[in-house]
Amino acid sequence: MRKILNILLTSLLFFGAWSCSEDIMDDINKNVNDPTDVGSHLIITDAIVTSAFSITGSDLAFYASVYIEHNVGIWNQSYNAEIRSGEPTSATTYNNSWNSIYQNLYNLKIIIDKCSEGGAEEGNYHTLGIAQVLTAHNLATLTDLMGDVPWTEALQPGIIYKPILDSQESIYTEVKRLLDDAIANFGKESDFAALGTQDFIYEGDIEMWQKFAYGLKARYAMRLSLKTPAYNDVISFADNSFKSSDEQAQFNYNGSTSISPFFKFFTDRDYFGASNSLHEKLADRNDPRDEIFWKINPKGDEFMFAPNGTPVQVQGTYAVSAISNSTAPTYLMSYHEIEFLKAEAYVRLNKLDEAEDALKNALIAAFQKDNIGLTEEDAETYFTDEVLPKFGINPLSEVMNQKYIAFFEEEAVEAYCDYRRLTAMGNNVIKLDNPKNAANQFPQRFTYGNSDVTTNENVRNAYGNGEYIYSEKVWWAGGTR
Structure with missing residues (x-):
């Protein structure tokens, strides 16, 4: 009888431990950084x-x-x-x-x-x-x-x-x-x-x-x-x-x-030059923004607009946007x-x-x-x-x-x-x-x-x-x- 009781107690302990372990493992397997439901x-x-x-x-x-x-x-x-x-x-x-x-x-x-x-x-x-x-x-x-x-x-x-x-x-x-x-x-x-x-x-x-x-x-x-x-x-x-x-x-x-996208694009890539056609629209109107929109390329030494459709593929030469800033x-x-x-x-x-x-x-x-x-x-x-x-x-x-x-x-x-x-x-x-x-x-x-x-x-x-x-x-x- 005692042998049977010991077997039963051992079994209960085993299954209890197994159940506890499953619960713990369920919690462990949850990625708290990737919840399935978010407000x-x-x-x-x-x-x-x-x-x-x-x-x-x-x-x-x-x-x-x-x-x-x-x-x-x-x-x-x-x-x-x-x-x-x-x-x-x-x-x-x-x-x-x-x-x-x-x-x-x-x-x-x-x-x-x-x-x-x-x-x-x-x-x-x-x-x-x-x-x-x-x-x-x-x-x-x-x-x-x-x-x-x-x-x-x-x-x-x-x-x-x-x-x-x-x-x-x-x-x-x-x-x-x-x-x-x-x-x-x-x-x-x-x-x-x-x-x-x-x-x-x-x-x-x-x-x-x-x-x-x-x-x-x-x-x-x-x-x-x-x-x-x-x-x-x-x-x-x-x-x-x-x-x-x-x-x-x-x-x-x-x-x-957090940084403005256009500014980030320029600082990371430097893929843009100042548009001559936009400049001409401003100049035709004596628009004061013509003096504000662009600046000399930080790597250049003279102010130069890029011709639309026919620029030279080069960096550090053409003027760039002056209104692109980090904020x-x-x-x-x-x-x-x-x-x-x-x-x-x-x-x-x-x-x-x-x-x-x-x-x-x-x-x-x-x-x-x-x-x-x-x-x-x-x-x-x-x-x-x-x-x-x-x-x-x-x-x-x-x-x-x-x-x-x-x-x-x-x-x-x-x-x-x-x-x-x-x-x-x-x-x-x-x-x-x-x-x-x-x-x-x-x-x-x-x-x-x-x-x-x-x-x-x-x-x-x-x-x-x-x-x-x-x-x-x-x-x-x-x-x-």
Whole structure:
């Protein structure tokens, strides 16, 4: 009997120890640095940073600045983009940004699912609205540059491996829905605490996020001018958006632990030279920013502009941007853009007095950008002496050229989108000098990312050999995809 009892006790101890060990091993096998469930207030912070630094201020902006002649590519990949060799048609050129956008959209989807009906944070309306605004911004950036892209079947890893491409037209419908839903959610009382410092743009101020959403509605309504002109809507949306530069969607850098993307690109790569065509636009207007935008290359000994399309591939020679500094902000959307949108809409409605007022407001704000440093008085003098005479001759041309100048250099993607929209509408008011453009080598869009070109036959078939980027406009610019 005692032998049997000893066996039973030994067995109990063994199984008890085994059970305890399994529990311990379960805990040991958990990676506390890679949790399976994270609160939306933490995910949204990363989504904000990614939207600003890795997408708005990324390679997408660097290449757009070359195509739109804010900068001249003078070395390596940027030089290839300048002379239209390899880079514009390669699937690897924008692959990092392509991946960043889709990863960010996936993270934002997690937030939207969490905060929607039936989710773990149902009733967290304000964080839901912010995620919807950022999704609209990211998704619109993706389709504006690439055209038709995977969307409705995307963001389902392990379920759908080869998502189809959705039409740009349908994606724009989704962007509009996201912004409308966001505005509705901002009007609801949230059951959750405000984001506060987790929100690096507005510190949880939902009124500002709502103004940002209305600003994006104005931007995208104007983007569709060729397809469905709605200039009164543009003005209405803009009137509900930012009232000053203090309210704009601006992501700031401290210059040490966080550094402005354009400045980082220059200090790490030195791939840009000062654009002669942009300089000529400024010189033609006696624009005081002509003395502010550029400086002698730190490695050079004389001031030299780079010729658009025909630079020598050399570093340390051409002048470089003087407004690229470590704390230059990234604009997800600026107040001066809002006023420029209103100015264009008023011009197209033949309300020139209102257009003049909006243009003046835009210039005053652009002159006082953080890294420009001119005054309101400087802007007013310039407006009276130089801008108004040109506005009187061709209002649309002057509004759009002033917008183009103001967008140097942080808002290059928007300048690139404006140029494609204007030319599609027959408004060839912004003169670009790269001779490759006359040879039908202006990039009408960016290529798809190599990650999907090599793995998704739907994307691969749409990509082909990449040459389509010179001939096929995106849908809102008159193309089919």
